[in-house]
Structure formats: C-alpha cells, structure tokens
Amino acid sequence: xxxxxxxxxxIKHPIMLAGMAFISxxxxxxxxxxxxxxxxxxSVAYTPNQMKDVIREIKSLTDKP
Numbered sequence: 001x002x003x004x005x006x007x008x009x010x011i012k013h014p015i016m017l018a019g020m021a022f023i024s025x026x027x028x029x030x031x032x033x034x035x036x037x038x039x040x041x042x043s044v045a046y047t048p049n050q051m052k053d054v055i056r057e058i059k060s061l062t063d064k065p
Contacts, residue, residue, distance in 0.1 A: 010065055012036025021045050026054055030061030038065060 005014045015037030017024055021044050029039035041058065043051055 009038060011038055016040060019043075026057040026061060029058050033062045033064035036064075 001013060003014045006012065013036040015032065015035075017029060017032040017037060017039045019040035019042035021042045024040060024042055026041070029041050032039035039058070039062075041054065046054055
C-alpha cells in the first residue's frame, strides 16, 4: 500500500508501533520494522547507557527503519 507516509518513511505498510513502556521491547520493535512498518521504542525505562545497548540490539535484529 502506497501512502504519503509510506513514501516519506520508506516503509511498506502505514503501520507504526506505539512506543509503550515495558511492552515495546527490542524484539517487537524489530518485528514490526521487519514486517514493513515502523517500530518505536519508549526510552522512559532505560538509562542512557541501557538505551545504547537496546538500540544496538534492535539494529542487530533488523536493517529496516
């Protein structure tokens, strides 16, 4: 499905995962991205150093936006 959102973000489906604390974990964020949507991470539960590790984990699980 092509929409302004899909074209702007370079994704396949106009679906965005909400960044929900304690729910939107790296595996879910990557799964949504791998399926063609946008996975979002909530940073409220992480320290800056933990955030770096979580972002690295997500990057290891997907090469999508």
